[in-house]
Amino acid sequence: MxxxxxxxxxxxxxxxxxxxxxxxxxxxxxxxxxxxxxxxxxxxxxxxxxxxxxxxxxxxxxxxxxxxxxxxxxxxxxxxxxxxxxxxxxxxxxxxxxxxxxxxxxxxxxxxxxxxxxxxxxxxxxxxxxxxxxxxxxxxxxxxxxxxxxxxxxxxxxxxxxxxxxxxxxxxxxxxxxxxxxxxxxxxxxxxxxxxxxxxxxxxxAAADWANLRSPEAYLGYGKAADFRSPGGLRRDVSVSYAAAADVTLNSWDLAGKWKVGREYATLDGAAGAIRFRFHARDAHLVLGGAPDGRPIRFRVTLDGAAPGASHGADSDAQGWGEVREDRLYQLVRQKGAIGDRTVTIEFSRPGVRAYVFTFG
The missing domain is CATH 3.40.30.10 (Glutaredoxin)
Incomplete structure (x- = not known):
């Protein structure tokens, strides 16, 4: 952005x-x-x-x-x-x-x-x-x-x-x-x-909350990826078991679980995995693609380790649960109240999901 x-x-x-x-x-x-x-x-x-x-x-x-x-x-x-x-x-x-x-x-x-x-x-x-x-x-x-x-x-x-x-x-x-x-x-x-x-x-x-928007779009494919924090860095086009970083600073991210990072997107190759991003904005979105078998993939969103409650997005509920069905942008978070630095974590239930880019508003 x-x-x-x-x-x-x-x-x-x-x-x-x-x-x-x-x-x-x-x-x-x-x-x-x-x-x-x-x-x-x-x-x-x-x-x-x-x-x-x-x-x-x-x-x-x-x-x-x-x-x-x-x-x-x-x-x-x-x-x-x-x-x-x-x-x-x-x-x-x-x-x-x-x-x-x-x-x-x-x-x-x-x-x-x-x-x-x-x-x-x-x-x-x-x-x-x-x-x-x-x-x-x-x-x-x-x-x-x-x-x-x-x-x-x-x-x-x-x-x-x-x-x-x-x-x-x-x-x-x-x-x-x-x-x-x-x-x-x-x-x-x-x-x-x-x-x-x-x-x-x-x-x-809805229009963005420009006054509180301090996070740019962040691509997960290696073609445009930046500020990746998992130990060992990104490995291109191979399945790797990634571990979460000790911490993520503002506008940085990491992976947990077995992922294959391609030029355009990261694909979950393991039974379960997670993406974490530290952001400052009212809204957090993630462009996601579904599994090759066409069946929905469940995910759960947490904010600073807790269920989002009233700050859930259009594509997740108050407990953070949602499903990837189509290839599109998913709204994960719409914060209520004061906006500060927050960490969003998205956990996926099975392999095949593709993650493209975070965007904010």
Missing amino acids: TRKRSFGFVAAALVAAAATTAICCGEAFGLSSRQIVPFGATSRPLDVLDTAKPWLTAVPGGAQSLRGKVVIVNFWTYSCINSLRALPYLKAWSERYGDKGLVVVGVHAPEFQFEHDPAKVRLATRQLGVRYPNVQDNDYAVWQQFANQGWPGFYFIDAKGRVRGYRIGEGDYAGGEQLIRTLLAESGHDPSAIPVASIAGTGIE
Whole structure:
């Protein structure tokens, strides 16, 4: 997760967007509402959407019908907490302004291998209540032509097919909605009768507690792993019996049990195992994948060695129990009351679970 970067950084990043080095973004880098597009990006974004495929949820009337409409293109991926926290705004805008000429289009550009599976993405969109059109961008063809550089990415396209604003990251949704209303008015659709009511996400889609967020995302695959504390360090691509560290400091982690750490994720190879992380945030999430046999894998979450009680997340109960059923992001903790440094431990009941990345909010 990246927070509070200057717009100058965004400009530099977009210059280099021919490469697909992507980041999950926290608070917005900035909203540009000038009649420009990012350097290196297509000046004909609707032509790109005309040839994009496959569509998981089709544009009614086909992509050609987007011409003459105000379009928001949102780059997202379903296991990214930053993408998930943007969904309440996109869904609300689609509902508020859909009959005034606005179309929201999701471009699902996967971060992890399991997100390449269209069936899993379709399941996720159903569970998340995403009903607007979505295209699967597994090879990043649309991403590269837009010169996008992170999740979530937002591109505001006017009725003449020009990119009139863009933003990388969460935040400034009021500015985004005002730009939508301006573009609709320019196209001859008067949105003034539609109230600008507040939008608030619930559950896993609730806005982050930015004031108390001091933990960045932390990957468990060796490709991006850092601050690992188990004695002996990470061993790549081999099954190893790991032991818990004597202690974990803020934003460090360890493993217990037999694990095989690959480039993208760590897989539990033993009968039981645990992951421990010291964090400072209201919410703690972990992207998890299920076992090859498809059966649920039970897990238990503890906070500082005790059941989480009222601080349990959406995917665990007050005693900390939960199950891995689908490959997705799981909310383990949502703290109540004052926020401090806490240690979350996740214990798994049988082998096969895959652990990808911790994220916080």
